[in-house]
Amino acid sequence: MTAQDDLNADEVDVCVIGSGAGAMPCALTLAQAGLSVLVLEKGGDYSLDETADDELLQTIRDMYRPSGELDPTVLKSAGKTLSSASRIGQGMYLVGGGTVRYAAISWRFRPEDFKKKTVYGSVEGADLADWPVSYEDLEPYYTKAELEIGISGISGADPTEPRRSKDVLLPPLRTDPYAELIKSAAKRLGWTPFPIPMAINSKPNAHTGTLACMYCGWCVGYPCEHYAKNSVDITLLPKAERTGKFRLLKKAYAQKIETNGRGLAERVIYSLGESRAAFSVKARVVVLAASAIQSARLLLLSASGAYPHGLANGSGYVGKNLMFHFEQGCLGVFDRDFPHDLYVKTGIHDFYFPRGGSGFVNHCSIQSGSQLGPIHYATMVGHRRGGVYGGDFVKYLRANYSATQVMLALVEDLPQWENRVGLSETTDAWGVPAPEVHHRYHAMDKAALKSTLEKVSRLQREAGASQILSFAIPEHVSRHNAWHLMGTARMSDDPAAGVLDAFCRAHEVRNLFITDGSCFPTSGGLNPTLTIQANSFRVGDFIAAEMKGGRL
């Protein structure tokens, strides 16, 4: 028997596609329930050598994303091709997915985030919907995620934060001079600053076995060399491996989900490494968690006679309502230097819910950060100077780099039917059709961002910034850099109005589940990772119960 025969004879209870935030909570839950689990991860391991805090490799060359030439995404907006080889939506091809390099901001969505249509009604040009689950449904799993992942913060400090049934948070991360300036300024403005809940350990985490933060500053966009940022590969994956029921296949690129004569998912076809040779694994249940663009792409690639428009796409909702968030930074230049930091600290949610007459229905978050990396900073300054450099450019960098601190506005991206993922005529290096992404921001998204940036600017000035550099990131760049991928396979109780039911099970394929951000009907105004993780734990419990009960 050849190695290929061995792989093709593979048969498991559950095949999970992806190893990131949406995949690992579910995979862990199922393995702990005694079910055999195989995870297919398109990426490989990452290194914690000197590359870990290398700005060029990590955040400019995106060393863990394949190149746009090898693995392109075609990006379009308003009928215009913005990029034929974008890297958007590739997330991080790594064991642990995007959580390895994420900012680690770990919010609970607000109850209103789950009831967008009920709270705000219809909005022209947007496809608002309620989630078929409520905050109360998800609350126990938020608690579980906070414990299993490890979150630092102060329960209740955020005035918009919903009820917690149990406080399992570690103490907040330490403050610093910029955070203190922002806190004082916010209070003078009558606002309520609070430490942002972070998946970074303020002290050694006995539950996960991960270590305390060393405050080296290399957080946002970097893997943590101190094992203090709680990515799922160092928190959940080791536990899954200890069950003896869990296997991880790296560099495994899932390209199709095949169904049997009863229309059930039966096999996942994948390639290994750079080879185009196809392998397959047979599974009783398939869990798809490859992130919203790639998950939708895989469903579309899995079209067959029984599913001519794509697997589980009888409603036509597969790929539709793609959402990012709309994020922009506002740099404040102060009359003092600050220590080098790249982590996020203080939140302001006094304007999270739009007020009457604002002209938009988006939820909006203000998040203070710290410094940009030096290459990003110099590039931004050069851009602002109209691409003109020289002695004054260098003098400006020298005078202001350490005195400049960034604050972010993060705005909800309203779901729109025309914002979608399809299949392109362009193919990747494996000959597989690339995803084609269409996206444009809604007028309300833009109004909400403008309004939030004005408040950010006001706060920076109140904190003492003598100069404000509100760097207007072009829309396509905001999309290009998007890490928050949501929509494309929304949950709905109505099979005609969504792809998944309330337990993220495909309406048409009862042994197919999707547990990444694809299932979100709306995006909230908050970083989505903790919600993805909590939901993945919830769906894991459901699948385990169904399989143990013989219903799957």
Add this chain to the structure above:
Amino acid sequence: MSWLTRRQLLRRGAALAALTAGAPWTALRDLLAAGDAALGPVVLPQGLKVLSREEWLTIAYVSNSIFPETEETPSAVNVGVLQFMSRSLEGYSRWERGVYSTVAQGLRKAAGGDFAALNEDQRARCVLEWLGSLDEESRKQFQRIARHCIEGYLSRPSHGGNTHGTGWKAIRFTPQTHGP
């Protein structure tokens, strides 16, 4: 080519401000001033690959017009930006070799011959005149080189530039790698 007087250059600079999206006139004037100082003789480091010597000389002057030597900061060439670019063109940025060649050819054309063979004043004026003549695509190519120049100045020294962290020191950046 016919050389412009300084007065003509300043007038040309005003036209450039309109041509270069968002470029403030004062910045262009600064560039001119910096260019006068930046485009002095350069000594090419050993071991540069991919491009010809003439191309490297031209790119050296372009790089030094982006990061000129000031009282407190070293020039791009002295920080090792060319070594960074050479290594990048052999690897990650190998498909961008054409960008460098196109920019070098553009300056050669503007100079009416070997750009590097011009004297300092001529080089300064040539760069400015060339920048003012660029179409959108050419401006993008120049920006690519500017981007690489920034990367070579400020990335980790292991990539070939930012020798001994002198680029970081120039902007007063002190990276922490091991805690408080």
